Amino acid sequence: MKVKDIGEFGLIDRITKKPKDKDILIGIGDDAAVFKTRKGLQVLTTDCLVEGDHFRREWFSSAQIGMKTIEVNVSDIAAMGAIPKYVLVSMALPNNIDVEFVDGLYEGMWKTCEKYNIEIIGGNMTHSEKIIISITLTGEVDNKNLCLRSGAKPGDFIFVSDHLGNGRAGLRLFQEGIDGFEKVRKHYLEPKAQLKTALKISPFVNSMIDVSDGLAPEIKHICNQSKCGAIIYKDKVPISDEVRAAAEKLGEDEYDYALFGGEDFELVYTVSKENLEKVNGFLVGEITKNKKISLFSNGKESAIEEKGYDHFF
Amino acid sequence: MKVKDIGEFGLIDRITKKPKDKDILIGIGDDAAVFKTRKGLQVLTTDCLVEGDHFRREWFSSAQIGMKTIEVNVSDIAAMGAIPKYVLVSMALPNNIDVEFVDGLYEGMWKTCEKYNIEIIGGNMTHSEKIIISITLTGEVDNKNLCLRSGAKPGDFIFVSDHLGNGRAGLRLFQEGIDGFEKVRKHYLEPKAQLKTALKISPFVNSMIDVSDGLAPEIKHICNQSKCGAIIYKDKVPISDEVRAAAEKLGEDEYDYALFGGEDFELVYTVSKENLEKVNGFLVGEITKNKKISLFSNGKESAIEEKGYDHFF
Numbered sequence: 001m002k003v004k005d006i007g008e009f010g011l012i013d014r015i016t017k018k019p020k021d022k023d024i025l026i027g028i029g030d031d032a033a034v035f036k037t038r039k040g041l042q043v044l045t046t047d048c049l050v051e052g053d054h055f056r057r058e059w060f061s062s063a064q065i066g067m068k069t070i071e072v073n074v075s076d077i078a079a080m081g082a083i084p085k086y087v088l089v090s091m092a093l094p095n096n097i098d099v100e101f102v103d104g105l106y107e108g109m110w111k112t113c114e115k116y117n118i119e120i121i122g123g124n125m126t127h128s129e130k131i132i133i134s135i136t137l138t139g140e141v142d143n144k145n146l147c148l149r150s151g152a153k154p155g156d157f158i159f160v161s162d163h164l165g166n167g168r169a170g171l172r173l174f175q176e177g178i179d180g181f182e183k184v185r186k187h188y189l190e191p192k193a194q195l196k197t198a199l200k201i202s203p204f205v206n207s208m209i210d211v212s213d214g215l216a217p218e219i220k221h222i223c224n225q226s227k228c229g230a231i232i233y234k235d236k237v238p239i240s241d242e243v244r245a246a247a248e249k250l251g252e253d254e255y256d257y258a259l260f261g262g263e264d265f266e267l268v269y270t271v272s273k274e275n276l277e278k279v280n281g282f283l284v285g286e287i288t289k290n291k292k293i294s295l296f297s298n299g300k301e302s303a304i305e306e307k308g309y310d311h312f313f
Numbered sequence: 314m315k316v317k318d319i320g321e322f323g324l325i326d327r328i329t330k331k332p333k334d335k336d337i338l339i340g341i342g343d344d345a346a347v348f349k350t351r352k353g354l355q356v357l358t359t360d361c362l363v364e365g366d367h368f369r370r371e372w373f374s375s376a377q378i379g380m381k382t383i384e385v386n387v388s389d390i391a392a393m394g395a396i397p398k399y400v401l402v403s404m405a406l407p408n409n410i411d412v413e414f415v416d417g418l419y420e421g422m423w424k425t426c427e428k429y430n431i432e433i434i435g436g437n438m439t440h441s442e443k444i445i446i447s448i449t450l451t452g453e454v455d456n457k458n459l460c461l462r463s464g465a466k467p468g469d470f471i472f473v474s475d476h477l478g479n480g481r482a483g484l485r486l487f488q489e490g491i492d493g494f495e496k497v498r499k500h501y502l503e504p505k506a507q508l509k510t511a512l513k514i515s516p517f518v519n520s521m522i523d524v525s526d527g528l529a530p531e532i533k534h535i536c537n538q539s540k541c542g543a544i545i546y547k548d549k550v551p552i553s554d555e556v557r558a559a560a561e562k563l564g565e566d567e568y569d570y571a572l573f574g575g576e577d578f579e580l581v582y583t584v585s586k587e588n589l590e591k592v593n594g595f596l597v598g599e600i601t602k603n604k605k606i607s608l609f610s611n612g613k614e615s616a617i618e619e620k621g622y623d624h625f626f
Contacts, residue, residue, distance in 0.1 A: 026461060030462050032389050033358070034356050037352065037355045040349070040350055041338065043345040048447050053439060088449065092363050122357065122359065127366060128366055128443070141347070150343075
């Protein structure tokens, strides 16, 4: 069912520009997109961003919302070691929305897609009271580069690609109306998928996931799927000075941001001793045979707290 | 970004049951689904159903909502002449929703997927005030069976697969709180994709589309893409006696339902004279070289009205 083809929203020229990729037979304008496939592996992910839950119009520009919707999906594809290819955009918009807003939204999506060489091949538009954007992204990967959550092995070292805590710290700054901390705020508004890093390390890691829910839940996902446990070296978790300062200002714990905050979109990956020299990143823990997940800090080991994850607690 | 894996909603056993299809390497439980591809053509469609816009909980059982979300996407894949394969389900649900409701929703999806031999390979869940279900469905098709909107040729005959008007008549009955007309109501609550018909006729049609917006807009889509026009024989448009009776009761025009109502999910296809004997269905018009679309009734030709389409006018 097409409700309204996205081309019908006054943006038809931009949307229906001829796909560059010659494998795309039918982009926008039919009941479904059609593209040529080769023998190989395809990855497919979908995500739904809802106004109020994943973004607020007071905080994000429409272009930033558009950018974020693509980045978070690229992050999932990257975490598989795969290369993003085609995207479908399904939107529900309030009837009273400005054309300028929609224009900005597409602009943000287009630019981000262009950056990653992704083609928009389809989608649809309907209305709803709040903005809802559902993205479907395809990707391609060779079997030898495929990175699963289930591949971690006892003895693996756990790495993160970069500093954590920006996502939650940024959210909290906006929620509490605190100015300053520009880098943290920008990180929250404009998260970036770590595709380059993912593609570089994918042949050498045993498992990989992206940080959407926080380091602890991501490691838990890996451990559950790999049937193992982990020790997280709390003091080694990389947190920037600005995130630390923001946490102090907010009277909160920066390690809560990093461990349970989410929306950082950095990569978490586990690497065997033999491949240690082939990857970069911050070493933050170890995979264990013992199935529990614990936090190691100041010479003491403690069970990790079970904290739920919610975008707007 | 996974917000909550769908398995985490207490339904993990049902959702994560091992895929039957050996081409699926990774179903639910990683950042993205992974499946093997062959050399060929893949089709991909997505659709977002929003509570209040596409269904109401007072009218639909949760199983019916689940069924409808799958059927409307299968209908799009069928209209391409393709075979549906894999589905991703992305849901946003209110926090106060009953587990029984979600259970019914999945039940409806599962049963419908099973009917079409479709495998659920991924998805995610988040929350929102209203129920939002976004479906992504993949399909496969041989080049020779691919049916596009753009293939219609002057002289083609236009067919519909079955009676029209049920979708809109059913909606109007619910909106006005009118009882009876059980068949029409059921048609509205439980639309069925015409996959079998589509696969049977796909080698013999020049163009095809499914009726989600109403016969007239669908024919317009075909004409726009095929750079031609059409004459619709209004009196030949098949409308059941029950839809006629419902329209009379509502004081409305049954042809408005069929031509502009939508949500019938029947197929519209155009066939050259040579292939006429190879397809079934109801002949409702002709493709013309002249680019206008007109309605022929009682020996008179008139320009077709431009009516907008909106699920809940």
